[in-house]
Structure formats: C-alpha cells, structure tokens
Amino acid sequence: MTPEAMPSLRSQVRDAVEAAWQIARTELTPADGAPAAEPVTIERPADAARGDFASATALRLAKPYRRAPLQLAQAIAAHVVTTATDPNSPIASVEVAPPGFLNIRLSDGVLAAATGRILADPATWGRVTVAKPERINVEFVSANPTGPLHIGNARGAFTGDLLCRVLSAAGHTVTREYYFNDFGSQVKNLGASVLAIRQGCDLPEDGYRGDYVYEMEKEMPAAVLTEAEQPGEEPSWTVGRWASEQVRSGIEASLEHLGCHFDVWRSESTLHKDGWVAKAIERLKAAGDVYEEDGAVVFRSTKFGDDKDRVILRSTGDSAPTYFAADIGYLVEKFSRGYQRIVFIWGEDHHGYVARVKAAAESLGFDRDQVQMILTAWVRFVRDGKEISMSKRSGDFITLDELLGEIGVDAARWFFASRAPSSGIDFDIELAKKQSAENPVYYVQYAHARIASILRKAEESGMKLPAAGDPRLTELLAGVLPGAPEALLARQIVRLPEIVEDAAAEEETLGITAYATDLATTFHAFYRDARVIDADEPDRSAARLALIAATKITLANALGLLGITAPEQM
RNA sequence: GCGCCCGUAGCUCAGUGGAUAGAGCGCCAGGUUGCGGACCUGGAGGUCGUGGGUUCGAGUCCCGCCGGGCGCGCCA
Numbered sequence: 001m002t003p004e005a006m007p008s009l010r011s012q013v014r015d016a017v018e019a020a021w022q023i024a025r026t027e028l029t030p031a032d033g034a035p036a037a038e039p040v041t042i043e044r045p046a047d048a049a050r051g052d053f054a055s056a057t058a059l060r061l062a063k064p065y066r067r068a069p070l071q072l073a074q075a076i077a078a079h080v081v082t083t084a085t086d087p088n089s090p091i092a093s094v095e096v097a098p099p100g101f102l103n104i105r106l107s108d109g110v111l112a113a114a115t116g117r118i119l120a121d122p123a124t125w126g127r128v129t130v131a132k133p134e135r136i137n138v139e140f141v142s143a144n145p146t147g148p149l150h151i152g153n154a155r156g157a158f159t160g161d162l163l164c165r166v167l168s169a170a171g172h173t174v175t176r177e178y179y180f181n182d183f184g185s186q187v188k189n190l191g192a193s194v195l196a197i198r199q200g201c202d203l204p205e206d207g208y209r210g211d212y213v214y215e216m217e218k219e220m221p222a223a224v225l226t227e228a229e230q231p232g233e234e235p236s237w238t239v240g241r242w243a244s245e246q247v248r249s250g251i252e253a254s255l256e257h258l259g260c261h262f263d264v265w266r267s268e269s270t271l272h273k274d275g276w277v278a279k280a281i282e283r284l285k286a287a288g289d290v291y292e293e294d295g296a297v298v299f300r301s302t303k304f305g306d307d308k309d310r311v312i313l314r315s316t317g318d319s320a321p322t323y324f325a326a327d328i329g330y331l332v333e334k335f336s337r338g339y340q341r342i343v344f345i346w347g348e349d350h351h352g353y354v355a356r357v358k359a360a361a362e363s364l365g366f367d368r369d370q371v372q373m374i375l376t377a378w379v380r381f382v383r384d385g386k387e388i389s390m391s392k393r394s395g396d397f398i399t400l401d402e403l404l405g406e407i408g409v410d411a412a413r414w415f416f417a418s419r420a421p422s423s424g425i426d427f428d429i430e431l432a433k434k435q436s437a438e439n440p441v442y443y444v445q446y447a448h449a450r451i452a453s454i455l456r457k458a459e460e461s462g463m464k465l466p467a468a469g470d471p472r473l474t475e476l477l478a479g480v481l482p483g484a485p486e487a488l489l490a491r492q493i494v495r496l497p498e499i500v501e502d503a504a505a506e507e508e509t510l511g512i513t514a515y516a517t518d519l520a521t522t523f524h525a526f527y528r529d530a531r532v533i534d535a536d537e538p539d540r541s542a543a544r545l546a547l548i549a550a551t552k553i554t555l556a557n558a559l560g561l562l563g564i565t566a567p568e569q570m
Numbered sequence: 571g572c573g574c575c576c577g578u579a580g581c582u583c584a585g586u587g588g589a590u591a592g593a594g595c596g597c598c599a600g601g602u603u604g605c606g607g608a609c610c611u612g613g614a615g616g617u618c619g620u621g622g623g624u625u626c627g628a629g630u631c632c633c634g635c636c637g638g639g640c641g642c643g644c645c646a
Contacts, residue, residue, distance in 0.1 A: 046589060056588050059626080069626085099626080101589070144646070184646050268646095296644055307573075307642075314644045323646050351574050352641045377575065378639060418594090419583065424576060424639065437608090440594055446608050454605050461605095502586080510584065514593070524609055533605050570608075 005127040005171065006117060008497035012090045013053050013104055014042045020079035021057065027075070028065045042104075051095070051103035052491060058100040069100025076102065083107045111490040112477035118493070118550040120468035126496040126557040129171035130504060136172050137334050138164050140345035141255065141262075142179040145248035146190050147210055149255070150397040151427075155376045157400075158416040160345040161260040162509045163374065165561050170504030175339070176262045179330065182244055183268040184323070190247075191240025194220065195228075210397075212250075216243050254401055258409055259563040266333075268326050277321050277329030280364070281312060284328070289363045299328075304359035304368070324353075328360045331371070341370050348375040348422075374507065377424040388429075403429070407436040410564045414441035417562045418513040440517055444555060445567055447520035450527065451552040452568040458533050458545055465545050473546060480543040485530040489547055492522040493554050500561070509562060516558040523551050 018040045039061055045054035058073035065072065073096040080094045080102075090110040095103045118125045140160025143153050164174045181187070193207035197217040203209050224242045228235035248265075255262065271277055281297070284290050289300045295315030302309050312325040321329075334342050342361075346353070354373045361371040381388040381398070388398060404412055406429070415432070418440075419425060466473040480486045499515045532544045556566035 041586085043586080043588085046591095050589080054589085059588070062626080097589080099589085181646065186646070294644090298644090311644045316644065320644090322644060324644095326646095347640090348575060349640055354574085375575075375640095380639090415582095422575065423583075426582085428582095438595060442608060443594090446606085450606055450609085457605055506586080514584070517593075521610095527605080528610055531605065569606085 005124055005129045006114070006497060008128060008501055009090060009106060009110065009114065009494055010042055010053060010498040011501070012110075013106075014040055016080055016089065016091055017042065017055055017057065017076065017102065017104075019081070020076050023079040024072075024075040025065075028067065028072075045101075045103060050097070050101075051093075052106045053104040055102040055104070056100070058102065062100065070096065070098060073100040073102055080104075083109065106491065106494075108478050108481040108487075111481055111487075111494060112474045114494045115477055115490055115546060115550045116468070116473050118553050119465070119473070119546060122553040122557070125553055126500050126561070127169050127171070128497050128500050128504075130501075133171040133173065134340040135175075135338055136167055136341045136343060137175045137177055137337070137339045138167070138343045138345065139177040139179055141251075141260070143251065144181045144184075144186060145244040145251060146186050146208060147247060147397075148212055149251055149400040151381055151400055151403045152379065152397075154400055154403065154412065155379050155416055155421075155425075156345050156347065157255060157258060157260050158413060159374065159376050159421050161258075161563060162413075162417055162561075163343070163345070163507055165563060166500070166503045166507070166509060166512075169500050169561055172504075175264060175337075176260075177264040177266060177334075178262045179266050179268070180244075180248060181268045181323075182241060183272065183326070187240040187244050188234070188236045189240070190243050191236040191238065194239050194243050195235060198225070212247070213243075216246055219246075254399075257401070258404065259413070266330070271326055271329045271333060272321070274333075276333040277326055280329040280332045280360075281321070281325060283332065283365075284312070284360070284363055287363050287365070299324075299356075299360065299363070301356045301359035301363075304355075304362045306355040306359045310356050324356060327357060328364070331357070331361055331366075332364060335364070335366060341372060344371075344373045346373055346375055348377050351375055374421055376421045379425045379427050382426055382428045398429070407432050410441050410445070411436040411439040413562055413564050414439055414513060417509040417564075420508055420510055440513070441564060442570075444516045444520045444559065445565070445570060447523045448552055448555045448559070448566045449568060449570045451523065451548045451555075454532055454548060455545070455552070458541075461533065461535070463533065463538075463541060463545065465542060465549060476539055476543040477546060480540055480547075483530070485526045486544070486547060489522055489526045489551060492519050493547075493550050496554050496558060499558070503561075512558055512561055516555065516562075519551065519555060519558070523548070523555075526551075 021040050040055065040057050041060075042053050042055050045051055058069045058076060061067075061072055062069040077094045077096050080091060081089050082091045082093060083089050087109065090107055092105045092107040097103055138160055141149070141153060141157050143149060149157070160176070164176050168174050189204065189206055190208055190213070192204050193209065193213050194217050196203050196207065197214060198220070220239070220242070224239060228238035252262070252265070281290070284299055289303060290312070291298055291300060296311045297313035297319075298309045299312050300309050310324055311322055312328070313319045313321055331342065344357075357373070358368040358371050362368045466476065477490075481490060495515065499511050502511050503509055526548075530544060532541060532548060534541050559566045
C-alpha cells in the first residue's frame with residue numbers, strides 16, 4: 001500500500017519539547033490539583049523572525065508549579081535536545097524570550113531531509129496519520145430528486161467534498177454518501193406534473209413547473225406511459241419514479257462535474273423495503289424509549305436532551321412511518337456497515353434536527369458523539385442588490401451548472417474552501433463573475449505553472465536534478481539552505497503536513513487556502529531573489545531546482561486537497 | 571417567547587486564551603538589460619457591535635443588551 005505518512009515537523013518538535021518537560025518537571029512539584037493533561041503546546045510565532053515554532057508552555061505551567069515563567073522556560077530549554085548534542089535532532093536552537101516563551105529554530109538537516117522526501121514520494125507528501133484513524137461516513141447534498149441542483153446546493157456539495165478530502169488525507173477511511181427521497185409525495189407531484197403536461201391539462205397547484213419538467217415530458221419513453229396505465233398503482237407514481245430517476249442521474253452528472261464524487265446513493269424506499277426502519281423502531285421499543293399517544297407511536301427523545309418527543313409512526317392513515325423514522329432506520333443501516341463516525345452536512349436551517357438524531361443514536365446504544373452534524377450557514381444569493389429566491393416548484397432558480405458556467409469550478413471551489421462553513425455569505429452573482437478573474441486561486445495556480453515553466457527550461461538546457469534518494473541531494477540542499485531565499489522557501493514547504501493536521505482537526509479548509517497563498521507568495525519572492533538556472537553555478541542550480549520542484553509538488557498537493565487543478569501552464 | 575448561528579479594515583473574509591489584530595480585492599506611490607509582469611516592493615485604512623465579568627494576559631471564555639440570519643409539524 002501507500003508508504004508511511006510523514007509526521008509533521010511540528011509534532012516532532014512537540015515530542016522533543018515534551019521530552020524536555022518530562023525531565024524538567026522531576027525537579028518541580030505542582031502546587032495543587034492535577035497538572036494539565038497536555039502541558040506542551042506548540043504554535044507558530046506571530047513574527048517569523050522569532051523562529052519556526054514557539055511554545056507558551058512555561059507561561060501556562062507557571063501558576064500550577066509556582067515558578068516564574070521565565071525560570072520554567074529556561075528549565076525546559078536546558079533539556080531540549082538540539083543538533084549541538086545530537087546531529088539528528090530536528091531542532092537547531094531553543095531561545096527563551098520574556099515573559100517565558102520558547103522560540104525554536106529548525107535545523108537545516110531536517111529541512112533538507114524533508115525536501116528530499118517530498119521528491120522521493122510526491123504522492124504521499126502532506127498525508128498524515130491521526131492518532132486514531134476511523135471509518136467515517138459523510139452524507140452530504142442529499143437534495144431530493146425533484147429538480148436539478150441549484151446554487152443553494154453548492155455550499156453543501158463543496159463543504160462535504162472538502163471535508164472528505166481532508167479526512168482522507170489525515171488517514172481516515174471515508175465513504176461519501178447521498179441520500180435521496182423517492183418515497184414522499186413530492187415524487188408523485190413530479191409525476192403528476194409531467195402527466196399534466198402530456199395531457200395538456202393545467203399543472204397541479206403544488207406541481208413543478210421548471211423547464212426541466214417540460215423537457216422530461218418530451219423525452220419520456222412510451223413504455224413508461226404504458227406501464228403507468230396498467231391497473232394498480234396511480235400513474236403519477238409510476239411516472240414520478242421514472243422522472244425522479246432522470247433528475248437523480250442529472251444531479252449525479254452535475255456533481256461529478258464539480259469534482260464531487262459519491263460512493264453510495266441510497267434511497268428512502270430501499271430503507272423501508274430492506275426492513276431497516278422496522279428494525280430501528282423495534283430497537284427503540286426494546287430500549288423502552290417509545291410510547292403511544294393519541295394513536296401515534298412516539299420516540300421519547302427528551303430523555304436524551306431533545307426539546308420534545310417525536311412521532312415515528314403516524315396516528316393517521318396507515319400508521320405510516322414519519323421521515324424521522326426513516327432517518328433512524330438509516331442510522332441503524334449505516335452503523336451496521338461498521339462506521340465509527342457518521343457525519344451529516346446540513347444547511348443551518350436543519351439545526352433543529354440535530355438533537356433528535358443524536359437522541360436516536362443514543363437510544364440505539366451508540367455514543368452521541370459518533371453522530372456529528374456540520375451546519376453550513378445560509379448563502380444569500382443576490383443579483384443587483386436583490387435576493388434571488390430559489391423555488392423548484394415555481395421553476396425560478398439558477399442551477400448549479402449555470403453558475404459554474406459563469407465562474408468556473410476552480411474559482412467556485414476556492415471561494416467556498418476559503419470561508420468557514422459557519423459564516424454567512426452574501427454571494428453577489430455579478431460581483432462573483434467580476435471577481436472570479438481576480439480570485440486568489442489563479443495566483444496559486446500561476447506559481448505552479450511558473451515553476452513548471454522553469455523546470456521545462458532547465459530540462460531543455462540539460463540540467464538534471466539528482467535522483468530521488470541520492471545522498472548528494474541532501475548534501476546539495478544543506479549547502480544552500482543557509483541562504484535566505486532558500487531558507488524561507490524550505491521552511492514554508494515543510495509545513496504542509498501540519499496544515500493538513502489542523503484542517504482535519506478543525507474540519508475546515510480555510511487554513512489550506514491561506515497556506516497555499518502564503519506558499520505562492522514565498523515562491524514568487526524566491527523567484528525574484530534567487531536565480532534558479534545558472535550554468536556557472538551547477539551545484540547551486542541543482543539544489544534550487546530541487547527546492548522549486550518540491551514547491552511545485554506541495555502546491556499541487558495543497559490544491560489537490562481542495563479538488564482544484566494545478567496547471568502546467570496557463 | 572424559547573433555542574442555535576453570526577457581528578473584526580471601504581468590500582469579502584481569517585484570527586487552537588499568548589508577543590505589535592491579519593489576508594485578498596479595491597485605493598495611493600513605486601519596481602524588469604536574466605529562468606512566465608496573471609509577478610514584486612512600500613503606503614493609507616480598525617472604539618474587534620456594546621456594557622460588565624473571569625486572569626499574569628481577552629477579538630477569543632462567562633453574563634446582559636443592540637443588530638442580522640435560521641429553527642421551533644403526525645412536511646420532506
């Protein structure tokens with residue numbers, strides 16, 4: 001399989017400081033209470049001139065250990081192993097700065113080694129392995145197949161896709177899942193709408209009237225109509241099922257076009273047919289968490305923190321299960337596939353459902369934290385200062401395909417990747433079109449293409465990089481790293497794994513877009529300050545070529561995490 | 571009314587309780603006898619909605635208020 005992911009340099013530094021602290025603490029006693037479980041933290045200093053990493057550990061430990069922070073910092077620093085005593089240490093130096101910070105500098109050796117490793121194994125560069133890899137199911141989009149995806153679905157699609165990419169890169173095993181409803185009355189309405197057009201009648205009051213409905217009517221095979229006219233089921237259902245499958249496969253095509261691939265497409269009707277809903281209700285009953293009221297069967301979700309209990313079997317009609325009952329059945333079905341964690345990407349208008357679904361998970365015997373909801377804030381789509389309403393029934397909406405025709409997939413991906421899911425967005429279509437040309441994504445892609453161009457030029461002039469794994473490579477790099485342009489670029493490149501760690505932990509991709517932009521900026525400055533191709537300085541040229549080749553891989557992998565292309569030229 | 575989310579530069583947005591609050595866009599002033607000028611350098615621009623509190627330290631945590639969004643179905 002894939003070679004082992006390299007731990008971030010930050011975690012290596014943390015381990016080194018942690019080891020030093022463990023020695024230093026034997027000379028100290030805590031004042032009272034237990035010391036912090038994770039006393040050593042490592043961060044990036046606000047000012048890069050202070051060093052590669054910083055730690056405020058001594059400041060935090062000062063009180064529990066009743067020591068002056070400065071004194072504690074010195075005690076820790078004294079025990080940190082640096083290259084002075086061990087040439088293999090990643091740390092070149094540790095300095096103590098008032099009021100008690102540790103400022104840490106990486107060694108050229110570890111930078112050279114990391115750069116060499118990037119060239120030797122580009123595919124796994126940036127991948128990390130979290131402490132506890134999990135099997136995770138992520139369900140997103142899940143728009144009902146009654147109409148094409150509109151721009152309101154964009155955020156869920158990108159947020160879910162980005163999350164899956166990041167979780168995978170951090171070592172989790174991820175299944176991407178789409179749930180769609182082919183059981184509710186909307187499907188019948190869709191069918192009735194198609195039939196009404198065919199028969200020249202007025203559309204039903206709550207029918208669908210978008211252009212796509214008329215197109216489906218034209219394309220409907222005769223066989224569908226023949227089947228619909230058979231005795232038994234109402235024709236609207238038969239036609240509706242056919243129509244919704246047309247819509248569903250159109251949705252799938254749109255999503256693939258966006259780079260959002262789904263592993264599993266699951267329909268509500270199969271959950272009922274395969275008995276998962278019934279099974280779930282039995283389990284809730286067995287747990288003693290249901291009761292009957294006014295002829296309905298109710299789940300006692302308040303026992304697990306919900307505001308009110310929820311009906312799962314209706315009192316009306318044929319005691320049909322509610323939509324929520326199907327959700328619970330789905331939960332049972334998903335857990336039966338062995339996932340440790342089940343994630344839902346929902347619009348924030350669904351936040352009221354969080355408590356009941358978590359309650360169901362708990363009643364079923366799972367940990368409520370195994371079920372996780374990520375809520376995306378509302379996107380207000382605006383054109384000329386007016387909000388665009390989005391209604392499938394009225395047919396008044398802008399499809400996702402139309403939007404992406406105007407601003408491009410890479411620009412749209414970057415737009416959503418660089419915003420926290422929880423922040424509300426005003427998306428002005430006209431502004432977005434104008435700004436898409438100035439989207440920072442092109443700045444990053446340009447850096448990548450520029451490097452590709454230099455590498456092509458180098459090859460034409462017969463210059464070659466030392467082969468990956470050649471010890472001469474590390475030697476050449478170490479020779480050049482004391483130089484300022486090289487030192488800055490190398491330090492920026494090697495951060496990728498820690499950026500991925502943070503993105504996976506925070507389940508956001510903001511940090512990746514910021515990092516990619518920083519790396520591009522650092523490269524452009526390097527380009528300005530350091531001539532790469534120089535026949536008079538073959539060793540230096542080779543080392544610089546190696547550095548920019550590693551930069552190119554890092555840019556491509558960072559963009560890849562966002563599902564964005566890294567062009568060789570533009 | 572109750573609950574959840576949000577309020578940071580002109581605009582769009584960052585900012586795991588740590589050092590002088592940042593980026594992009596926009597605006598102003600500059601930069602190339604050389605590997606891609608879709609680039610680079612510098613500048614202006616902030617009562618972090620507001621009032622208290624917690625502590626060595628608060629944009630960040632707690633409480634109140636103001637403003638905006640969303641939700642409170644035997645719909646899906």
